[in-house]
Amino acid sequence: MIGVFDSGHGGLTVLRALVDALPGRSFVYLGDHAHAPYGNRTPEEIYGLTVAAVERLFAQGCRLVVLACNTASALALRRLQQTWLPCHHPDRRVLGVLVPMVEAITGVPWMADIPAGRHAGEPRSVAIFATRRTVQSQAYPREIGKRAPEVEVVQQACPDLARLIEEDAPEAEIRRAVRRYTASLMDKLEHGTPSAVMLGCTHYPLVAGEFAAALPAGVDVLDQPALCARSLVHYLARHPEFDDDGGAPVTFLTTGDAAKVTRLATRFFGRPAPFARSIP
Incomplete structure (x- = not known):
């Protein structure tokens, strides 16, 4: 499974492009709606929240996670890749939308x-x-x-x-x-x-x-969503070890109010997106 993370609904625009570009692949989307928006938080807060979200997606069985959040990609990704992953999850990868x-x-x-x-x-x-x-x-x-x-x-x-x-x-x-x-x-x-x-x-x-x-x-x-989808397709072609097939095409998780998030999600994803609450 491929994890996709955003602070809220925005990453659903990227997720839709990924799903369209990679039919048959399984995705787990996590929106950290309980702590959104990230844009006005401190860099340390953003890093800590991003690490926590990636851990949740790894716990769901994702070995590759895409940070579909520009703020998290800009402020947390490099540190996460260079220091956190090698120490805690050397066999897993995290990508961002910046590249x-x-x-x-x-x-x-x-x-x-x-x-x-x-x-x-x-x-x-x-x-x-x-x-x-x-x-x-x-x-x-x-x-x-x-x-x-x-x-x-x-x-x-x-x-x-x-x-x-x-x-x-x-x-x-x-x-x-x-x-x-x-x-x-x-x-x-x-x-x-x-x-x-x-x-x-x-x-x-x-x-x-x-x-x-x-x-x-x-x-x-x-x-940006189309460019990110094209980039992930090329990445998986170079790294087939992360190109997993799986069960349900998309699982939607949120740290916030699942019912409220679901009501708004269709506008971002372009199709029904039933969210469930992610419990730490």
Whole structure:
């Protein structure tokens, strides 16, 4: 089984793409709704909650877990991979949504040997909308800069947007928030119009149309769920030991109120998503 983790509903957008790309595979989705949102928590809180969630998924029989949460991927994944997994679960793996996006923006494989002082390409700019903690981590500018120093990365924190989407706020309220954040980002750009936009929170694909309407015409909005699904397919082809077949196609778990979570989940997953309470 493959585990998929997010702080709330947002990761269901990634899960749907994974299920579509890998039919016949078994997934366990865990939403930490009891502690959502993560975007306003401290890095230590995010790390601790992420480790606890991964442990729960390992206990469910998952040997591979995808962090379908940009905040957890940006603030917890590297430490988890480098220190926690080798000590506690050396035979298991945890992946994140950050890597596929960086590869898509730079065109450079994550594990490529990058020579110092390599020739930069034509200057271009990439805009990133994300939670406050993802922006503060500087994970995306750091990793993009290593591989494509010619890319100007301009970030915009959207502190309330994930919450508004999670709470199914009125469309007009969400539209106003998106337009406010988009206008703020456009004011920061040195080159006028970004060559691409990355929605760096898995909630945001649900309002991708609002971002496209608020941005200049022709700006490419990257599809994070689709990119993550393609990346996982390639990973499993390289690591068939994690490519398990299993029982039920998808199991949905939450640390919060299962009935309430289930009522909102269909909008994110695009089909019925019956959640059960995850007991520690």
